[in-house]
Amino acid sequence: MIDKLRAWARRHTEQNRYSPVGVVFHWVMAFMVLFQLGWGWYTSWIPPGGDKLYAYEVHSAVGLPIMLLAVGRLVWRIIIPGPENDADTQGIQTQIAYAFHYVFYVCFFGLPLSGWVMWSSVAEPGPLYLAGLVPWPQIPFDQLQLTTRWIVMDVAEDVHHLLVLALLITVPLHVAAALKHHFWDRHDVLRGMLPDIPDDPEASPHRPREPRLPAGSGGG
Ligand code: HEM
Ligand code: HEM
Numbered sequence: 001m002i003d004k005l006r007a008w009a010r011r012h013t014e015q016n017r018y019s020p021v022g023v024v025f026h027w028v029m030a031f032m033v034l035f036q037l038g039w040g041w042y043t044s045w046i047p048p049g050g051d052k053l054y055a056y057e058v059h060s061a062v063g064l065p066i067m068l069l070a071v072g073r074l075v076w077r078i079i080i081p082g083p084e085n086d087a088d089t090q091g092i093q094t095q096i097a098y099a100f101h102y103v104f105y106v107c108f109f110g111l112p113l114s115g116w117v118m119w120s121s122v123a124e125p126g127p128l129y130l131a132g133l134v135p136w137p138q139i140p141f142d143q144l145q146l147t148t149r150w151i152v153m154d155v156a157e158d159v160h161h162l163l164v165l166a167l168l169i170t171v172p173l174h175v176a177a178a179l180k181h182h183f184w185d186r187h188d189v190l191r192g193m194l195p196d197i198p199d200d201p202e203a204s205p206h207r208p209r210e211p212r213l214p215a216g217s218g219g220g
Contacts, residue, residue: 002079013083017192022080025073026193029108032066036111037167053126060119061132063112068130070108086187087177097177100170110163117141117156121149 009019018026036059043055088094119128120139128136141149182190 006080009080012196013081016083016085016188017196018083019080020195021076022082023193023195025069025076029066029069029073032062032069033104033107033167034171036063036066037164037171040164056119057126057129058132060115061129063115064128064130064136066108067112070105073108074105083192085189085192086185087181087189093177097174100174103166103170104174107163107167111160114156114159114163118153118160121153121156 009021012019017023039055039059039062043052043059046052046055087097090097116128116136117139121141121144128138130136141152144152178190178193181187
């Protein structure tokens with residue numbers, strides 16, 4: 001099964017592209033993380049009350065699936081190696097790009113986990129729902145003393161803020177590097193992360209071309 005998946009993915013990675021699964025993971029999660037950064041920031045400005053609580057419920061409902069998607073993405077990434085592209089030979093720049101990818105994976109897990117801990121440690125947390133639909137349990141911190149719960153809340157909040165800061169530094173650099181490689185260096189790295197939609201289906205690399213018939217042979 002894994003060998004078949006690898007063989008399928010190789011058809012894409014051999015052309016310096018991420019597989020369609022890798023591409024979908026990237027863009028769905030990139031959109032969700034960017035939404036979370038904006039929504040979390042917006043929520044922090046709402047005065048305490050029902051609207052703020054509702055905004056945090058939305059924040060949690062979108063944030064928790066990121067953790068589950070990250071499990072799937074990590075497994076996929078371990079089974080299916082990424083493509084080799086022009087940007088993989090840039091020495092220290094390449095190492096920094098890889099380090100950023102690790103930071104992103106830490107954030108995919110660390111942000112939802114610290115959010116979940118914060119949510120579970122406040123005095124009377126509301127219910128949590130995955131994507132607003134599937135009930136998600138609280139961590140049973142109600143067994144702990146109130147002061148311990150405040151300490152847990154404090155630490156989790158610091159971790160959450162630290163990881164948000166890490167994303168605020170790394171994401172703009174990641175995006176700027178992707179655009180620089182594409183428009184300045186003319187590297188194939190961004191193309192490899194975009195969906196492979198040929199303008200002309202006949203020109204698809206996965207579809208062998210029909211041999212052209214000589215003029216006048218009835219081929220039109
Ligand atoms: C990748 C996922 C996530 C991102 C990028 C993210 C981002 C943010 C941001 C930008 C803030 C505002 C920080 C501030 O200025 O105060 C915030 C606050 C918060 N987030 Fe998240 N978050 C994520 C996941 C979650 C999840 C899954 C939960 C809950 C289950 C959660 C719970 C909270 C809470 C309770 C706060 C308020 C913390 C405070 O007191 O400032 N977050 N988050
Ligand atoms: C919105 C603009 C974005 C652009 C143009 C972009 C572009 C790219 C490109 C071209 C790659 C391939 C790099 C390589 O193979 O060396 C990549 C990889 C990656 N990007 Fe982004 N990205 C964006 C946003 C994000 C966001 C918001 C995140 C999450 C925080 C993210 C997380 C990742 C990760 C983890 C990888 C490594 C591939 C993997 O392990 O699945 N990207 N991105």
